[in-house]
Amino acid sequence: MLDIKLIRENPDFVKERLSTRDPSYPSMIDKVLEIDQERREIIKKIEHLRAERNEKSKLFPIYKKEGKDVSEIQERVRQIGDEIKELEDKLSEKEEEFNNLMLYIPNIPAPDVPIGKDENDNVEIRRWGEPRKFDFEPLPHFEIGEKLGILDFDRGAKLSGSRFTVMFKEAARLERALINFMLDVHTKQHGYTEVWTPLLVKPEILLGTGQLPKFKEDLYKIENEDLYLIPTAEVPLTNLHADEIIPEDELPKYYTAYTPCFRKEAGSHGKDVRGILRQHQFDKVELVKIVKPEDSYNELEKLVSEAEKILQLLELPYRVVLLCTGDMGFSAAKTYDIEVWIPSQNRYREISSCSNTEDFQARRAKIRYKDKNGKNHLVHTLNGSGLAVGRTLLAIMENYQNPDGTFEIPKVLKDYI
Numbered sequence: 582m583l584d585i586k587l588i589r590e591n592p593d594f595v596k597e598r599l600s601t602r603d604p605s606y607p608s609m610i611d612k613v614l615e616i617d618q619e620r621r622e623i624i625k626k627i628e629h630l631r632a633e634r635n636e637k638s639k640l641f642p643i644y645k646k647e648g649k650d651v652s653e654i655q656e657r658v659r660q661i662g663d664e665i666k667e668l669e670d671k672l673s674e675k676e677e678e679f680n681n682l683m684l685y686i687p688n689i690p691a692p693d694v695p696i697g698k699d700e701n702d703n704v705e706i707r708r709w710g711e712p713r714k715f716d717f718e719p720l721p722h723f724e725i726g727e728k729l730g731i732l733d734f735d736r737g738a739k740l741s742g743s744r745f746t747v748m749f750k751e752a753a754r755l756e757r758a759l760i761n762f763m764l765d766v767h768t769k770q771h772g773y774t775e776v777w778t779p780l781l782v783k784p785e786i787l788l789g790t791g792q793l794p795k796f797k798e799d800l801y802k803i804e805n806e807d808l809y810l811i812p813t814a815e816v817p818l819t820n821l822h823a824d825e826i827i828p829e830d831e832l833p834k835y836y837t838a839y840t841p842c843f844r845k846e847a848g849s850h851g852k853d854v855r856g857i858l859r860q861h862q863f864d865k866v867e868l869v870k871i872v873k874p875e876d877s878y879n880e881l882e883k884l885v886s887e888a889e890k891i892l893q894l895l896e897l898p899y900r901v902v903l904l905c906t907g908d909m910g911f912s913a914a915k916t917y918d919i920e921v922w923i924p925s926q927n928r929y930r931e932i933s934s935c936s937n938t939e940d941f942q943a944r945r946a947k948i949r950y951k952d953k954n955g956k957n958h959l960v961h962t963l964n965g966s967g968l969a970v971g972r973t974l975l976a977i978m979e980n981y982q983n984p985d986g987t988f989e990i991p992k993v994l995k996d997y998i
Contacts (some may be wrong), residue, residue, distance in 0.1 A: 582683055582686075582941060582944045582945045583595070583683065583686055583688070583689065583941070583944075584940075585613075585617060585683070586658065587611060588614065588617075589614070592610060592611075592614060593681045593687065593970050595610055596610045596611075598689045598690055598903050599687065599689065601690060601696045601906035601907070602687055602690065602906050602907060602909070603907070604895075606686065606687070608684060609682065609685070610686070612682060613683060613686070614952065616675055616678055616679045616682065617679060617785075619630065619675055620672060620675040620676060620679055623668050623671055623672045623675060624672065626668055627665055627668050627669065627672065630661050630664055630665050630668070631665065634658055634662070634665075637654050637657055637658050637661070638658060639652065640654055642904040651661055656956055674963060681794070684788070684793075684794055684795070684945075685794070685795055687911045687912070688911070688912055688913055688914050688938060688939065688941040689914060690906045690909065690914060690915070691878075691914045691915040691937070691939075693878065693915070694903070694905065694906055694909065694914075694915050695806065695903060695905045695906070696762050696905060696906050696907075697905025697906060697907050697908065698905070698906075698907040698908075699728060699907050699908055700904075700905075700908050702905040702907065702908070703902045703903060703904050703905050703908055703918070704902060704903045704905070705900055705901070705902050706900075706901045706902060706903055706917070707900065707901050708898070708899070708900040708901075709889065709892070709898065709899055709900070710838065710892075710893075710896065710897065710898030710899065710922075711898060712898045712922045712924065713898075713924065713926065713980055716984075717755075717984045719924040719925055719982060720814065720925060720982060721855070721925035721926075721979065722856055722857070722925070722974075722975035722979050723856035723980040724981070725958060725988060726856075726976050726978065726988065727751060727985060728986045729751070729752075729987065730749060730988065731749050731750050731751050731752035731753075732746055732747075732748060732749075732752055732856075732857065733746065733747040733748075733749060734746055734747075734855075734856075739894065741861075741862075742787065742861075743801050743854070744846065744854075744859065744860050744861045745778070745860065745861060745862060746857050746860065749887065751998075752974065753995070754998050755974055755977070755990070755998060756864060756970055756971070756974055758994050758997035758998040759862060759970050759973055759974060759994070759997075760839045760866060760970055761997055762891075762993065762994055762997050763839075763967060763968060763970070764837060764839060764889060766891060766894065767824060767837045767866070767868060767887065767967055768837065770890070771835070771887045771890075772835055773835040773836060773837035773868065774834075774835060774836055774837070775837055775838065776818060776837065776838045777838065778814060778817035778818065778821075778822070778834050778838055778840065779811075779817060780810060780811055780840060780841065780843075781803065781808040781809065781810060781811070782809055782811055782816055782817055782820070782985055783807060783808065783809075784807060784809065784839060785823075786817065786820045786823065786932075787800065787809055788815055788945060789816075789820050789823050789942060789945045789946030789947075790816050790819050790820065790912065790942050790945070790946065791911050791912035791938075791941070791942060791945065792812060792816065792817060796812075796910060796911070797798060797844050798845065798847045799812065799842075799844055799846070799847045800812060800844075800845065801843045801844075801845060807867060810843035811840060811842060811843065812842055812843060812844045813840075813865060813867060813871075813964075814838040814839075814840040814842070814865065814866075814867035815867055815869055815964040817838075817840075818836045818838055818867060818869035818946075818964075819869055819871070819942055819946065819950060819962050819964065820946055821836065822871060822946075822948045822960075823946040823947060823948060823949075824833075824946070824947045825947075825948060825949070826949045826950065826951050826957055827871070827948070827949070827950040827951070828950070828951055829873070829950050829951060829952050829953060831950075832854075832871065832872055832873050832950055832960070833870055833871060833872040833873070833876065833880065834870070834871040834872075834902075835868070835869075835870055836868075836869045836870075836871075837866060837868050837869075837967065838866070838867055838976070839864065839865070839866050839867075840864075840865065840867070841862055841863070841864055841971075842862070842863055842865050843861065843862055844861060844863075844866070844903070844931070845861065846859060846860075846861060855973060857971045857972075857974070857975055858971075858972060858975065860971060863969065863971045864968070864969075864970035865966055865968070865969050865970060866966070866967050866968060866970065866978060867964065867965075867966060867967065868883060868884060868887065868888065868935075868965045868966070868967040869962070869963065869964045870962070870963040870964075871948065871960050871962055872939065872960065872961050872962075872963065873950065873958075873960065873961070874939070874958070874959075874960070874961045875937060876961075877963060878915075878937060878959035880937075880961075880963055881915065881917070881935065881937040881963055883935075884935045884963055884965045885917045885935045885965070886902060887965075887967060888919055888933040888965050888966065888967045888968060889901070889919060891967060891968050891973070892919065892932070892968070892973075894991075894993045895973070895976075895977065895991045895993060895994070896922050896991060896992075896993075897922065897973075897976050897977070897980055898921070898922040898980070899919055899920060899921045899922060899929065899932070900920050900929050901917055901918070901919055901920075902917065902918050902920060903915075903916075903917055904916040904917070904918055909936075910934070910936060912936070912938045912941050912942055913936035913937070913938055914936075914937050914938060914939045914941065915936065915937050916934055916935065916937075917934075917935045917936075918931050918933070918934050918935075918938040919931070919932055919933040919934075919935070919968075920932065921972065921973070921976045922976070922977070922980065923976065923979060924979045924982075926978060930972070931972075932966070932968050932969050932972045932973060932976065933965055933966035933967065933968050933969065934965065934966060935963070935964070935965030935966075936963065936964055936965065937961065937963050938961070938962050938963065938964070940959040940960070940961055940962050942962045943959040943960045943961065943962055944959055948960050948962070951977065960974055975977055977991060
């Protein structure tokens with residue numbers, strides 16, 4: 582959530598920066614300012630009326646002592662009470678309208694984020710590794726998986742519907758091996774604390790990281806319960822410290838977790854319908870950092886390099902791109918995507934997204950730290966995939982495939998499988 586003080590004091594700046602995301606946002610800022618002004622005027626009226634009521638109330642003992650008639654004062658005090666109640670009801674409505682609107686306004690892009698409309702305006706930062714030159718026509722992972730009997734899309738559909746897959750034998754073992762490998766690298770080499778979290782969370786937890794209310798249609802809700810399946814471990818990991826004040830000497834905090842993730846993929850109909858590139862249920866190892874504001878952009882660069890390390894150890898070619906304003910996620914101030922090479926598509930596809938949300942999530946989730954002088958500040962939160970496990974599996978199947986339809990296992994995974 583944005584700071585209302587920033588919107589009040591620098592409305593033109595906020596509108597200009599948000600317009601680079603979408604032209605509709607400046608009008609939302611105007612509406613926020615309008616409602617904010619209305620609610621502040623109501624608050625002033627309530628304060629004046631309360632002050633008047635207090636003054637009138639002070640006259641009661643004086644008038645009684647002097648034997649004066651207090652009926653006029655009593656009537657005015659009663660009228661003031663009615664006026665305050667009416668104004669408080671209006672204020673409650675305005676507060677709700679104000680808060681709901683603020684929750685739909687995205688984060689402000691960082692100054693060095695390129696301006697653009699969509700993925701075509703993203704900026705490539707670097708590449709690692711050379712895509713393999715095949716002396717045969719490389720197969721897509723779903724054909725390899727079906728021929729080997731290790732990916733079963735028909736049974737996945739039978740059990741759960743489209744965009745669900747059953748893995749057998751080597752695919753199931755490789756999925757498990759990749760999870761353990763990624764967690765080992767991030768905990769032993771990068772200093773993360775491994776966490777096991779619930780997969781069901783309350784709505785206020787999703788509100789804290791920005792999935793609610795804007796992306797409600799992409800979430801799976803448990804019927805007759807106020808709980809949702811998590812779309813990413815970013816949600817529970819970031820909210821571990823919701824409504825807490827962290828001592829400064831405990832920062833930074835690095836958390837990693839493996840979880841299944843659940844997304845309806847609303848709006849993705851017809852995209853990547855074959856294979857395991859885009860599923861309703863998928864495995865991911867997530868990285869979350871909670872840091873002091875002055876450290877967050879150095880931590881973002883480290884976060885990207887930590888996710889890259891997994892691909893380097895697996896010897897999978899990839900590239901890093903800086904997302905433009907129009908392609909960034911709702912909560913992000915700056916985002917790098919890591920895209921792995923997919924031979925059958927002859928292109929790079931996203932396998933990790935690493936973002937700095939600055940204090941956007943911390944303000945929503947009320948995550949603060951206390952400095953050495955005893956003053957409280959909002960933290961900055963960062964998150965990234967380290968990595969999406971299913972997409973790593975399909976990248977291995979395609980990049981390490983043999984002419985006979987089998988595929989090799991990367992050297993670094995030999996001890997895991």
